[in-house]
Amino acid sequence: MLEKLIKEYSKKGKFNDYFGDLDIPEKKIESNIPENLLRKDFEFIEVSEIEVIRHFIRLSALNYHLDKGIYPLGSCTMKHNPKVNEEVSSYEGFLYLHPLQKEEDIQGALKLMYELSQFLKEISGMDYVSLQPPAGASGELTAMLVIKKYFIDKKEDRKIVLIPDSAHGTNPASVAMAGFIAQTIKSNSEGMIDLEDLKKNLNEKVACLMITNPNTLGIFERNIKGIAEELHKYGALLYLDGANLNAYCGIHKPGDAGVDIMHFNLHKTFSTPHGGGGPGAGPVGAKNFLVPYLPNPKIEKNGERYYFKYDKESIGKTASFYGNFNVFVKAYTYIRMHGIKGLKKMSQIAVLNASYLRKRLEELGFYCEYKTPTLHEFVLTLKDFKKVDVKALDIAKRLLDYHCHAPTVYFPLIVPEAFMIEPTETEPKEELERFVSAMKRIKEEIKENPEIVKNAPHNTPVRRLDEGKAGRELVVKWG
Amino acid sequence: MFIPHSEEEIKEMLSYLGLKSLDELFLSIPDDLKTKSEEEKIKVLKELDVRKELKKISCENKPISSYISFLGGGIYDHYIPACIDQIVLRSEYYTAYTPYQPEVSQGTLQAMFEFQSLICDLFKMDVSTASHYDGATALAEAIYILKKRGYKNCLISSGLSPFCWEVVKTYFLGQDINFIKIPLKQFVLDIDYLEKKAKEFENDFFLVFQTPNFFGFIEDSNTISQIVKKYNGKLIVSCDPISLAILKPPGDYDADLATAEGQSLGLYPSLGGPLLGILTSKKEYIRELPGRICGKTIDKEGKVGYVTVLQTREQHIRREKATSNICTNQQLCALRAAIYLSLMGKEGLKKVANFSFQKSHYLYENLLSLPIFEKVSDKPFFKEFTIKSKVPIKELINKCEKERIYAGIDLYEITKDESLKDTLLICVTEKRKKEEMDYFVEFLKRSF
Numbered sequence A: 001m002l003e004k005l006i007k008e009y010s011k012k013g014k015f016n017d018y019f020g021d022l023d024i025p026e027k028k029i030e031s032n033i034p035e036n037l038l039r040k041d042f043e044f045i046e047v048s049e050i051e052v053i054r055h056f057i058r059l060s061a062l063n064y065h066l067d068k069g070i071y072p073l074g075s076c077t078m079k080h081n082p083k084v085n086e087e088v089s090s091y092e093g094f095l096y097l098h099p100l101q102k103e104e105d106i107q108g109a110l111k112l113m114y115e116l117s118q119f120l121k122e123i124s125g126m127d128y129v130s131l132q133p134p135a136g137a138s139g140e141l142t143a144m145l146v147i148k149k150y151f152i153d154k155k156e157d158r159k160i161v162l163i164p165d166s167a168h169g170t171n172p173a174s175v176a177m178a179g180f181i182a183q184t185i186k187s188n189s190e191g192m193i194d195l196e197d198l199k200k201n202l203n204e205k206v207a208c209l210m211i212t213n214p215n216t217l218g219i220f221e222r223n224i225k226g227i228a229e230e231l232h233k234y235g236a237l238l239y240l241d242g243a244n245l246n247a248y249c250g251i252h253k254p255g256d257a258g259v260d261i262m263h264f265n266l267h268k269t270f271s272t273p274h275g276g277g278g279p280g281a282g283p284v285g286a287k288n289f290l291v292p293y294l295p296n297p298k299i300e301k302n303g304e305r306y307y308f309k310y311d312k313e314s315i316g317k318t319a320s321f322y323g324n325f326n327v328f329v330k331a332y333t334y335i336r337m338h339g340i341k342g343l344k345k346m347s348q349i350a351v352l353n354a355s356y357l358r359k360r361l362e363e364l365g366f367y368c369e370y371k372t373p374t375l376h377e378f379v380l381t382l383k384d385f386k387k388v389d390v391k392a393l394d395i396a397k398r399l400l401d402y403h404c405h406a407p408t409v410y411f412p413l414i415v416p417e418a419f420m421i422e423p424t425e426t427e428p429k430e431e432l433e434r435f436v437s438a439m440k441r442i443k444e445e446i447k448e449n450p451e452i453v454k455n456a457p458h459n460t461p462v463r464r465l466d467e468g469k470a471g472r473e474l475v476v477k478w479g
Numbered sequence B: 001m002f003i004p005h006s007e008e009e010i011k012e013m014l015s016y017l018g019l020k021s022l023d024e025l026f027l028s029i030p031d032d033l034k035t036k037s038e039e040e041k042i043k044v045l046k047e048l049d050v051r052k053e054l055k056k057i058s059c060e061n062k063p064i065s066s067y068i069s070f071l072g073g074g075i076y077d078h079y080i081p082a083c084i085d086q087i088v089l090r091s092e093y094y095t096a097y098t099p100y101q102p103e104v105s106q107g108t109l110q111a112m113f114e115f116q117s118l119i120c121d122l123f124k125m126d127v128s129t130a131s132h133y134d135g136a137t138a139l140a141e142a143i144y145i146l147k148k149r150g151y152k153n154c155l156i157s158s159g160l161s162p163f164c165w166e167v168v169k170t171y172f173l174g175q176d177i178n179f180i181k182i183p184l185k186q187f188v189l190d191i192d193y194l195e196k197k198a199k200e201f202e203n204d205f206f207l208v209f210q211t212p213n214f215f216g217f218i219e220d221s222n223t224i225s226q227i228v229k230k231y232n233g234k235l236i237v238s239c240d241p242i243s244l245a246i247l248k249p250p251g252d253y254d255a256d257l258a259t260a261e262g263q264s265l266g267l268y269p270s271l272g273g274p275l276l277g278i279l280t281s282k283k284e285y286i287r288e289l290p291g292r293i294c295g296k297t298i299d300k301e302g303k304v305g306y307v308t309v310l311q312t313r314e315q316h317i318r319r320e321k322a323t324s325n326i327c328t329n330q331q332l333c334a335l336r337a338a339i340y341l342s343l344m345g346k347e348g349l350k351k352v353a354n355f356s357f358q359k360s361h362y363l364y365e366n367l368l369s370l371p372i373f374e375k376v377s378d379k380p381f382f383k384e385f386t387i388k389s390k391v392p393i394k395e396l397i398n399k400c401e402k403e404r405i406y407a408g409i410d411l412y413e414i415t416k417d418e419s420l421k422d423t424l425l426i427c428v429t430e431k432r433k434k435e436e437m438d439y440f441v442e443f444l445k446r447s448f
């Protein structure tokens, strides 16, 4: 064990007193609350402040993180998290707002949300953006519910949602949660949606197609407009998973390509930190005819006053209040520091970095399953190494030894031994070269001594962990 | 901004790619889908000015910290120890992704394991997930589990937070589930009505209730549980984690699933987001739970380490058959909660709960001594209570606000329930001082 459990620091009688004495006469709780509703035994840890601090600081040292080096997880857009975002989002006038305060008392917050929603409209070409969904998957679910309600109101019975085989797992999962049936559409040899397969599956039972653009291979769906037209012919809608928006801010607007509804990931494109797994934010943008169905309340502006608006057609709420407000502050700040022009440059360099890295790796003999040009990310297939019994996972682990975070592995599912690389615009050229060197070295190692790769990692805080054991024994809390 | 390349490097890289300009990187996007250059619509500010601008926007709000606040209703103003922010601002935590490579994510993973353990100890439940978006979505997910098990009838207490109920309704829009509202009597669940419905739907129902309920009153969990189990139903409870230091925990009354909003555990109110959804269950539900769960294992040298377990439940593997669509959750919020619970410890949590109890009762009694207020119920409460006003509630709230007091929540405004006209939901946490409460009471005495 690298650091013992916090529980092991516990000793009876340790106590951090943050409040001092009670400043009113103390009553007996038992005289107010019936005995049988009170807790009898309360076993809980007792640790001093210094031990708590040291414990969590020691734990933190076991993490790899973006401030340490390249983090090229494909589909995750692990870009620099500007520190000024953390500073401004910690202002008291943001942290200490209660969601049930009156509109008059939170005008600054409403203004910020209204403007952020305007910025996202501008970037995406959608007509309105609801900030409410707290993550990408929640945005997907929200959008599926919007589509569902739209068809219920139109009295159309549409149960099918088409999803390309390259889609992220949250897409089909969101579809199922909303009560739709997911149906897979094949990709063609270029790595794009197979139009023939799409047409074959398209009929009056289809509610929508969920497209990711650029798709999870990093390839722009060239036919997106035609796809939208085809769907619209059948009265079906086009949904866009906007997780990959970092590829074309200021260059292309999904709204112009016939997209009816989409989600954004503020914790990807707009630099809000990922936090080791959230909180994020997954706003949903829609075209006018779907706007009334978006979550309540919406934020509107009348002169200089901002207010909440409730639509009766709305699906309701997909989060308790207005969404992950503190995350909005960071995304807002980030966009204010860029402007559309700055965001365009951001996307250009994101694509430059990815294209550069792709070519550098291709020169070393690595290659993509699909030869099509890519934008902000690309997916290598490492299937050749299977011949010598080295898997994509092994190479990922060996990269950790070279102090690089590994790319996303085994996704998208249509690429065997997938290695999905997204450097983002904030990686310096030197850092890209460091990654290339590591890959080069690993390739040599596979030739010279594959065992070193297969047994990686070697110099991480722990060696490869036994996931099978964890799954069998299911120790999910301390004893 | 934030682009580390020199112009020279950009040129080099382009030339390596055989390109003349950055625009040529986008040849795969058809021309008719490219945005024409437009005039800049956003007023761009660099770091120097953006701080000022954001400060200005933040000052257009009236934070509860500069008022005497009695606002609650699900989001509470409990004390947050200074060291939580300091730890959570470590970039090792906040600039890491979801722990997809456990060998270099042991910090996040062990903290996740400790969070789950602390929550299980507090709730006396067998399993906790790593986190959900908020209490409302955690509850919706819990309902989803039982729906998937085939239960069609969901009895819902009218004492459930309307914010949770709104989300639940939305999650199950147009789905095959029958929601039956159980009314309140004296502001707690109507036990006779519950029994009637439990009997009617025997073997094919579950109950969702909240304690303390939205109006602050403590439900008789023992009796509720007995009735539900007598008719072979399942039980989901939504509770206030702080209350569990003194109130009977869900594990002690046979709850099948217990959920909570965890904001009280070291998170700022932050206009209601980010929050922390807590979802716990009996062991038998572990394979049906949504989202990440961390488990203990060893590495190839026998060293203890942590990984996420049962990934075959999750969307990235199981896709449309996954137990949920959740991917990114609220890990950093769960970390805050883990640190909070560790710092408070047993005595600290009891103190938070006890002080909140003592102070809310002190204020309650003092308010009742004024002629303008009357009781709505004799039932016990914890840190929050509903009280009826004889003066128009909006006037009372507005007057108080001018005196820099947030008096509470206008329940009619929230629920649009006629029977709740002129009722106020008041919350008192350990943070409120005697002088503040006395000032509030004195002010009301003078004004009405």
Ligand SMILES: Cc1ncc(COP(=O)(O)O)c(C=O)c1O
Residues within 6 Å of the ligand: A075, A076, A135, A136, A137, A138, A168, A170, A171, A212, A216, A241, A243, A244, A265, A280, A282, B326, B327, B328
């Ligand atoms: C393409 C794609 N869609 C959707 C999601 C889901 O987003 P979130 O994790 O915020 O729920 C992701 C994130 O991993 C993604 O990469």
